[in-house]
Amino acid sequence: MKLEFGDDVEAFRAEFRDWLERNRPTAEEMAADPALSTAHVPGWAREWTGRMFRDGWLVPGWPPERGGRSAGPVETLVYLETLIEEGVPRTTNPQGLGIVVPSILDYGSPEQIERWAMPVLRGERSACLGMSEPDAGSDLAALSTRAILDGDHFVVNGQKVWTSGANYADFCFLFCRTDPDAPKHKGISILLVDMDTPGITVRPLPEIVHPEHPDLNEVFFADVVVPADQLVGELNHGWAMANGSLAHERGMVWLDGVLRLEAAMRDALDDARRLLPRLRGSERGAATDRVVDSYVDTVAARCLGYRGFAKLVRGGSAPEQALMKAFCTESEQRLASVLAELHADGGLDRTPAGEGGAMMSFDGTWTERYFRSFGGTISAGTSEIQRNIIAERVLGLPR
Structure with a gap:
């Protein structure tokens, strides 16, 4: 499913893509000085966040004085799509930028905004x-x-x-x-x-x-x-x-979930085309079915996501957010599981990473994605909590 946008939105996309090409950190810079946690802001990220803030691309839906350009929700959609397609992080402090700063802007005093929120927007603090x-x-x-x-x-x-x-x-x-x-x-x-x-x-x-x-x-x-x-x-x-703080985190959770699921699916298809021919008979058929099931999940998520997005654009609420949170995170977990199995021993980098070699590093593998996917089904509201919300607010079932 693909949306077609008007000329003004496509011009916005082209402007941002052109800016990215001229200003983005290189893959070498990011690899040489990686973010070590969700509040670690390495040197390149400090410069990158500050540059995005100064040029109005950090949070384009916000006013210019707060790092944006008063963009609408459709422009925000293509902005996030472009970042994920280009493999560039908007921030290495997602909770700081996505939850803490908006909450301070909503509820804090002018002095708190200047002391605590603005340094995060400039990439100076986390x-x-x-x-x-x-x-x-x-x-x-x-x-x-x-x-x-x-x-x-x-x-x-x-x-x-x-x-x-x-x-x-x-x-x-x-x-x-x-x-x-x-x-x-x-x-x-x-x-x-x-x-x-x-x-x-x-x-x-x-x-x-x-x-x-x-x-x-x-x-x-x-x-x-x-x-x-x-x-x-x-x-x-x-x-x-x-x-209110959690609403910032979940505000357009469907979009982030859908885009990341699609990016994972693209990677998975590249690997599946290479690895499936190694299997034989029913084993290949079973693995192929699981990859296809994940592709169907991705298309369904995209369709449902656009429906929820259309409601938000019209000023309504989108109770499907809970459905998208559960569906996308669980779909990504299923996808990572089948690809980790396809890689078999190749899914593990058996490099000792802990004291005495007791721990192993799974850096950059589908095994790593699989392990990390469990966090996605827990953070910002567990899948069980999302199902309660779906039952009560979407389906109208009794508590």
């Missing part, structure tokens, strides 16, 4: 998101990290877990409980916390993929003092802001 806790994952309202207001500052104690990029982030957008006596959906506030504040301990969590550069972390807060002027929005009104 942010992590302090939400999940050992007993508060999908149920964020169950969080127990405490922040007690004491005069002109808060004192924070507690623990976060699965915090992406905390080992590299400059600051944390921290959700904490400021009124323990209020119902669990109330009494939550958000603080902006410098990660070098005394009392913060970051402990990276071992990962099977890239064990030498883990992205997920535990973060411990022990009597951490945070100035009161680093409270975002109103005290005890963090739940509404939490929903």
Whole structure:
């Protein structure tokens, strides 16, 4: 399925593609200094983000003073399509740019916008998101990290877990409980916390993929003092802001999911054409069927995605977002599974990467994609949560 756009949109696409050709980081630059986590901003990425911000291409749907050019949703679609087609990341700090900065712009004071949001837009700082806790994952309202207001500052104690990029982030957008006596959906506030504040301990969590550069972390807060002027929005009104923050993450999740699934499908077809002839008889037929099933998934995702996009363009809501989140992430997992099996031993780079050779590196392989795909079905709302949303809001089924 292919959309046809008007001349003005195609002119926008051509302008951006021309700008990319003249300004994009080279593959050699990115490979020589890779981003080691979702909050690590290597030298080339700092320059790249700053350049995109100055020229209005960082978030084209935003006004120029905030790194955009007031582009509409259709232009944003072709912008993201072009980035993925060209293999260029918009940012190496996706939660910072996609969740933290928009939330500060929505709820923060002018001083907070200038101090915390604008440096991320310029590529000078990075942010992590302090939400999940050992007993508060999908149920964020169950969080127990405490922040007690004491005069002109808060004192924070507690623990976060699965915090992406905390080992590299400059600051944390921290959700904490400021009124323990209020119902669990109330009494939550958000603080902006410098990660070098005394009392913060970051402990990276071992990962099977890239064990030498883990992205997920535990973060411990022990009597951490945070100035009161680093409270975002109103005290005890963090739940509404939490929903707004996640809305930024899920806002056009179908588009990101569809485009990434299509990119993975293109890679998969290249490999499948090369690897399937090595199989014989029913084994080849079974593998071919699985590749075709994944291709059908990709086409279906594209069609459903465009339908949801059309609703958004007309100003409506798109409850199919939950469907797209579950469908695209699970489809990518199935695709990575069949390609990892097709590669067999070739799907593993058996280079020892951990102490004593206990861990293996799967860098750049379908095995790596398969392992990473499980995170996609969990982050930004698990597939199980998405199914609950689909049942209630799309199908109208009882709770």
